Every structure is written in C-alpha cells, then in structure tokens.
Amino acid sequence: MSMIERIRNRRxxxxxxxxxxxxxxxxxxxxxxxxxxxIAQRHVS
Structure with a gap:
C-alpha cells in the first residue's frame, strides 16, 4: 500500500x-x- 493510499484511507x-x-x-x-x-460496526470490521 502506498503512502498516498494510507493517507487517503486514514482521512x-x-x-x-x-x-x-x-x-x-x-x-x-x-x-x-x-x-x-x-452500521458503524459493520464499516469498522
């Protein structure tokens, strides 16, 4: 995973x-x- 993808995912x-x-x-x-x-738990896991 690239740095940009990590930043995008975190954002x-x-x-x-x-x-x-x-x-x-x-x-x-x-x-x-x-x-x-x-719903939130579904997105996290």
Missing amino acids: DANRRARAIEHALRSANSPAVRNELLA
Missing part, C-alpha cells in the same frame, strides 16, 4: 468517524442510536 476513516459521532449526537431515540452503532 476517509476520520471523516466516517466524525459523521457517525455527529449522527449519534443528533439521534433522539435509543433505537436510532443502536441502529447507527450497528
């Missing part, structure tokens, strides 16, 4: 993490929060 991961955190903060019910966490 994408950071962007995804920020989006997930934002969605979790704005989620107004535990069911929505649980669904977001399930």
